[in-house]
Amino acid sequence: MREFGFELALCAALEREGHLVSRQLGGHVHGRRVLDTVVVHPTDAVSRRAAITPERLPTTAIEADVGPGRARYWKDAFDCHPDRAERATELAIERGFFERERHGGRTYVRQTARYPDWIEGITAIENKPDLDRPGDLQTQLRTDVSLALVDRVVLATADYVTRAHLNRIPDEVGVWRFDPESGDREIVREATDLPTDEAGVELRERKPLRADVRVVSAAEKASARTRLAERAYGKGWRSFDYPPCANCSPDADGIPHCTWKDRPVRASEECGPDCEGHEKADAPTVDGEALRAERTPWDPDPAGTRRRQTGLDRFL
């Protein structure tokens, strides 16, 4: 449970610095890797991205051969399974990225705005408050560095970092010492920029005496980076519940602090009538969206980029 509170405190500290932060996102292409914390560093074009929708946009729609000019017959615009193309088209329309027109009984689509080049870089952070319980840390960090899906990989810890600790992790990995109480962050070692625009090698599974690896092309990585950044943009980091308990007192960042345990709590695992401190109450209401909007370029309620309302032509 210490890791949960540590992770939320780090997310809050990074958000207070104006970063787009998210957590628990897939950081793989073919394998299975969940990244603890993801920070997307935007370019100035983020305001144009924010103007489209506060939600995730489907990568399939972003990569489709659909522009903001002349509308195209939707089936001609995708190079993938028609079901996937249809799902992406519907979602893109719903979220105001595509608008549709009807020509000769067929649906044509165009972008409401050109998808901007808004992703400057991505940092993935592995949270390990307690370095004496490293778990699978070395393998995870080696996998991230070797795939190089993100620009920088960082290990964040609350512990004092010794030379021996540093020697056990790949040289490219940056190391931060973070104090979840004060929010102070010390950069013990800078992360090295990874070659995100080259092919990478992904560890898919490690078995005794055998590692299942796969080469991932630069194009596959580019696609997965867009997907990761879009997920981070849409999700944010406050994807947890607040317990319906009088002892939950969210702090100024919206972290679900429990006054009885005197630490942040994960409601889904720790809270309920079985907890000795439980006192039934309404779950606290926190406007996490307002906090995020105030501190970062994310806009919860943009005017949208649709040129006209599509009301009668919902037929895809």
Ligand code: SF4
């Ligand atoms: S249920 Fe227990 S752990 Fe959860 S907020 Fe209440 S006192 Fe704290």
